[in-house]
Amino acid sequence: MARAVVIGAGIAGIATSIRLATAGYQVEVYEANDYPGGKLTQFEQDGFRFDAGPSLFTMPFLVDELFEEAGKNPTHYFNYEQLPVVCNYFYEDGTRLSAYAQPTAFAQEVEQKLGVPAKVLEKHLHNSAEIFEHTHQLFMEQSLHQAKNFLNLDVVKSIANMYKMHIFSTMHEVNQRKLKNPHLVQLFDRYATYNGSSPYKAPGILNIIPHLEHNMGAYLPQGGMHSITQSVYKLAIELGVQFRLGAKVDKIMVENKVAKGVMVQGREVLADVVVSNMDVVPTYRHLLKNEPAPEKALKQERSSSALIFYWGMGATFPELDVHNILFAQDYKAEFEHLFELKKIYPDPTVYINITSKREKNDAPANAENWFVMVNVPGNQGQDWDQWITETRQSVLDKTSRILGKDIGALIQTEAILDPRSIEQKTSSFQGSLYGSSSNNRYAAFLRHPNFSRKIKHLYFCGGSVHPGGGIPLCLLSAKIVSNIIKEKHGALVTTQ
Template sequence: MPKKKALIIGAGIAGIATAIRLAVKGHNVEVFEANTYPGGKLSEFEKDGFRFDAGPSLLTMPQYIDELFTLAGKQPSDYFNYQKLDVVCNYFFENGSRIKAYADEGKFATEVSRATGESEKAIKKYAENSRKIYNITNHVFLERSLHQLKTYLNWNAIKSIFSLPQIDAMRTMHKANTSFFNDERMVQFFDRYATYNGSNPYAAPATLNVIPHIEQYFGAYFPDGGMYSIVSSLVKLAESLGVSFHYNSPVDEAVLDRQKVKGIKVKGELHKADTVVSNMDVWFTYHKLLKDHPKLHPQKILRQERSSSALIFYWGVSKQFPDLDLHNIFFSSDYKAEFDHVWQQKDIYDDPTVYVNISSKYKPDDAPMGCENWFVMINVPANTGQDWDKLIADARKNIIVKLSKSLDEDISQLIISETILDPRGIEHKTSSYQGSIYGTSSNSQFAAFLRHSNKSSKIDGLYFCGGSVHPGGGIPLCLLSAKIVSDWVT
């Protein structure tokens, strides 16, 4: 009996993982990617002697990557290796105080108590709450489809459903965090986790306070070779399983026979398939690939509020800073004002929170001798037609002032290489509608239930993976979306 044919649209991390899983199940798999390289948002580039991971810079839950190698009967360490971070991130506050977020829970609690006066008991109580939310939600809401009856017909699901009041969905993250801590710095510290899925802590449900558990309990890691080694190792695995990758091959159309997918058209050529999986943002999947079938569009979902986007400066810096680590956060003095600008005014606050990632701290050859490669990012609104050239120019000045003040050094004199990525570029390079990084936002109690399903309810044989669908954005959730798709495809 001939193998079933599965075509993947997009070689983002979820598309690659889906290809691996379907190949393991015996499907004949081909991946079509519009860019000349795999990875989607998880890409890399080199300039002026510096190497930059262009997209996601934080690795958590690497077991989901290891699992792909194990499924294929391979030894993960033959392809992909990583090290756990002792310090997850350095935090810099406007009043001059600093916090090292140690991976060790006890050391972290002691550090917070030292820096802010909050009791170690309060920190541990918060960690217990985050762990509780994870235990309730993980097996049902993250690892399974919310759109299949069988998801709810098991004991774990039943226990989770009866425990739903404990996931704190009726309060906002900010409201919940103020109930745990007296010090505003710690409220700001934990409010920041809303940005991990492009949301607003003053609107997003406190259920998202699950995220600190994922980072603190499971740890943060740095892959040998940098973040892009995740992509290169998984592509190597996929190819060893017989998966074919076609680059510079944008898909023109998803071809239907009534309401069943027949295949895809690439450069005018029809490629037939039993199964088509779109790793493209659902908005573009419908508005570009299925534009001739508007009656099949999920209009409510496509009108949902988009997540925030990012403005990134890739700076080659002609000095090394011992006080900085792999991950560094420089907080805004007024977090509420910053989020109001992003979500209500759709612009950029003049004192934004700045994230600085420096992979050369762990991979020295990412920068010339005596230099560092700075990935400098702030959260910005999705692109709705703003004057980005002006916003970028103003933001650049404000970021340099902020970092220079915190580090007691004129950063502007140290920048010897610069590349900029804004929401327009993110949309163009990754087919992410409006440049939103995580698809739709999570700024409502029911957002998790309203994301697009991993299977089309109207088109037989069409599936979806990636950050714009269930269970959400970020590397771990994208990998889980691939698992959900492969469990669904026969």
């Protein structure tokens, strides 16, 4: 059997291990932390359970695929429900908007609350679906860095329709032109944050993102987001994948421009292929110190990071749902602070995730588990302790003002995650959540490929490489890299 070593047990690393194991590889996964999941983990504190990282779940079939490829029934391992309300939105002028899962109901809500004809929203969501239809195969499901992938008929058709994809306009320009209403424009501009970018810089093609949420649906796994990690980790173990937790890789061994394995705590581990689920920057800077690095890819502008307050709240809020956004008054100023000034906006947009709305065991009775996040710049040595104190007060002021309650007085327990700890726990360079940003129209092509151009048998998966960050794209990166490996090394594999 061919041997594969995967560096990092994030969701993409686990998914890659499953796909390679089902192809007959003997797989070992080395993880520096003593738990799997990377950012997709959890913790409990004073009777409250918190998902520590990603909170939105779309395209659940990508998780189901892993079980199906292994010949398993996904429902025996993993279940989820579609949320009836995608997100509740709150604006400083008192406007409140519920984005219902049914697009027609959402369109009627927009017409009633904002005075925008329902057909305007319906047309915008239809356009988002069209972008997905024309681009998903090329930009999401295969490598952008292999010439052969541009030669099949479907991709040729997609390229012929690129003029419809708004690649020469920014997301904001497209939304402003098509939606006009400031509140609705702000709502759709926010999808740039799903890959850590600015709607005033990111290309309009990223208006594909609303399709994933509004047309395809937002979901919540039973047991919370961490159950994604638990279920795929269990599957991988059943398939014979060996996980070495608390085992930090020190070096990728390279001989004559071929990856031969890894060095772990002074021990050599030989392998036919090596896959790094680690951020590409520390992969090259720390694990490949003696090899030339692809500097152009590594020096791309990084995505935003996050400052997260985990609050156990001693009250319930019927006006809130699982996902909630309290918008900044001046959105453009917020993104200028984030990407130009590299500062936190004094009155930032606040995202509140409350899984206890659906998972009652996540909080005590008459209480809620709040995951409260603001977008912040990456860690570059700023005075985070001061920034955290100031931002905490800004968030308390904003939530108290909009919800009409003294939020600070209701906090029963608290934990904090900032870019420093994100970087330390997950090796994400500067604490960026999505690798490089998409703040230019060529970003997708400049992102690091799923393979090394210089070192044979070395591959990459996860949020810092193609196709990008977030659970669905990380799962797709695992699919892409596994297919590439099977194409190049299939002759070595004894299929199970």
